[in-house]
Amino acid sequence: MIEWLVDLVISLFLLTGVGFMFVAALGLLRMPDLPMRLHATTKAGALGGGLLMIAVGIEFFGDVAVAAKAGAVIVFLLLTAPVAAHLIGRAGYFVGVPMWPKTHKDELEGRYDHETQTLMSPPGLADKTQDQQPKG
Amino acid sequence: MLEFSIFVAYLVLGISLVLIFFRLVLGPSLPDRVVALEMLATLTVGFIAVYSLSSGVTAFLDVAMVLALTAFLAAVGFARLIAKGGTRDDD
């Protein structure tokens, strides 16, 4: 009975994890531009991998070394996915990869200086927070 | 029941692999391909998880751990290449 229950829980994690992996892959193919593809792969990909590793952790729960490895993979996935997405998204944006034409608003446009490699904040905000500068 | 779930998992992961491969081939820009490569690494980690469940062999989990880290390093390298040396689309 207990074994059947454990199998059920593992199957549940396995199938949801694989489902999110599939969503990430499909999103990667279907989304119209680079940042939106990144949306699909970072969130769904990391969660899918994490769920699969939780399934492994439950299956080998008695073996501490294996469970710890599964935990380490989850931590690495969740730590690296957003950083990699930021790096690729940023590089892609500044190199001029076209955005989806229906993109509603772009406050980042024209704020990056390729010569000095500095990124300005929007004018209104910069003035408002000017007096706080010494603290930061 | 678990055997059936593992079968389904392999099937879905296989389909996902094909979808990612399409994005890798279609592009259209280098960053898109880099995203596809990143996703491919995450998918391999998923494959390793399903394989350890189906066979009971846990040796590949070390590979999964290293892969999760090296894929990130590859993304960092590609991001630098794109920002500094890649072909530009806007001029």
Add this chain to the structure above:
Amino acid sequence: MIGPLASNILLALVWMGLTGNFTGTNLFIGLVLGYLILASALRDQPGFAAYAKKVPKAILFVGFFIKELILSNLKVAYDVLTPTHYMKPGVIAFPLEAKTDAEITVVANLISLTPGTLSLDVSSDRKVLYIHVMYLEGEAEVIESIRYMEYRTLEVLRSTPPD
């Protein structure tokens, strides 16, 4: 004198040694017991009192984060699987409350992992985070939810609560 977290881990190790049971479950029990001892016996010391308050907050925060992560994924999944695109994407500038490098890094990473938002870059003067948002129906609401997320994060990270 060693810090609160180190004391907690040390107490857990002592517990493991005394019970002679070196498994993950027992380490967890040791950590919980160590926390209870520190929170009750040393509550008059400011460092330990702050630690005692922070641990439940951190655990609640992890729960909150997992909830957000799953919600975000369901939203993305729904959008990927339905034929028409209901998205209204855009890049917005989010004024940062976080000041130090570590705080900005954690906040930006958590934003990337929560519903419909992906942090693209921080401005050079570190006041603004540029975020790609997938559903920009009400911009004020989006900023409000990100602001709440940031508040919860800083609450755990900082020793003094944010304003």
